[in-house]
Amino acid sequence: MKAGIIRFPGSNCDADCFEAARDAGFEPAYLWHKDKTINVDLVILPGGFSYGDYLRCGAIARFSPIMEAVFEFAEKGGLVLGICNGFQILTEAGLLPGALMRNRGMRFICKFLNITVETNSTPFTRLYGIGEVLSIPIAHGEGNYFSDDITLNELKKNNQIVFRYHGENPNGSLDSIAGISNRRGNVLGLMPHPERASKLLLGSSDGFRLFKGLLG
Template sequence: MSGGLGRIGVVTFPGSLDDRDARRAISLAGGEPVALWHRDKSLHDVDAVVLPGGFSYGDYLRCGAIARFSPVMETLIEQARAGMPVLGICNGFQVLCESHLLPGALTRNDHLHFLCRDQRMSVENVNTAWTRDYQPGQEITVPLKNGEGGYVADTRTLDALEAEGRVVFRYAGPNPNGSYRGIAGISNEAGNVVGLMPHPEHAVEALTGPTTDGLGFFTSVLKTLVVSS
């Protein structure tokens, strides 16, 4: 790590909503949050990056499709492929898929309504940079809020994700948005890049709840950075 705490950048795009929440979650976990601006190519010596939820560029054209071409993404894609931990939450997951750092795409919810609720999901893979503080099969509850949250991919890709253990989270109970095979989050082959639709940054304090289950994402990456330093 470049510093004692672990510097974790949070990118703000035009239309980002949850960037401040992500920075607070990082701080509560013991890390040093660093604000990153979408037009700045520099990652300012951070050790990991979070792409937050929201509606980058108003979700025009297609969710995440314009943000993928922001100057900051050029550097982020390069660093992610070199091993830097990157977490994409909701809109950030969409940006990761549009950037081809993760396979598949996110489409309109099958019920065609925006969804906002506390969501249960099971942790399927604890060997990623962002999940090492969880237990295999652990069920956690964090908020879910999206209109285009249905994860889709061709059968070959889905089979590969399953076979390689790259399905990181799966929805528990009824499928909330029609995601294929109930997938809530996935990783790249190396496990340093993770994307998911639910919002762990909104489940880090008992006061605002619904749980503190999301804090493990941020403590996990800090431990990952210590191990890899």
């Protein structure tokens, strides 16, 4: 299975995602933000500061040429994983509902914390137990998830809240949301960095099964 990691100008977690995907058994390749076609089984939008996070985080990357192909890929049921800035791009693009706003405490937070797996009926979490607590780092200034009440109720009703912060809510996220999927379950966005917790040498390997599980 092939994994394509999109490089936007300002992406900086692309190499980490490449390694995590490779270690899980994918054949990884980099995709360029100007590419017009995608020929992989999994698309990863990595973290970073695409286009300098000008305007709003992810707002400019969302209009990159490759995004048309990402829309089409997701529409056909292809697996799309957005991590951190990648999550922000997916919400700006409308592939996931809601928005990510400035952290409530105004600070950029970079640290390991615990998140809970809320559902394992997505391809991304099928190797985890429901309620399992994972140690995975966050590194963001704008991870404060927001949506209106109608959207939040939809997310709950359709089991789309995939990860929640466990204990402390670091950024003020609505309902402690750390990651959500689309209704169909083939698009996932999360603020924590599973690729930075993909082997014990990095401090935790709790994120590894996310990549492993996608091999089906």
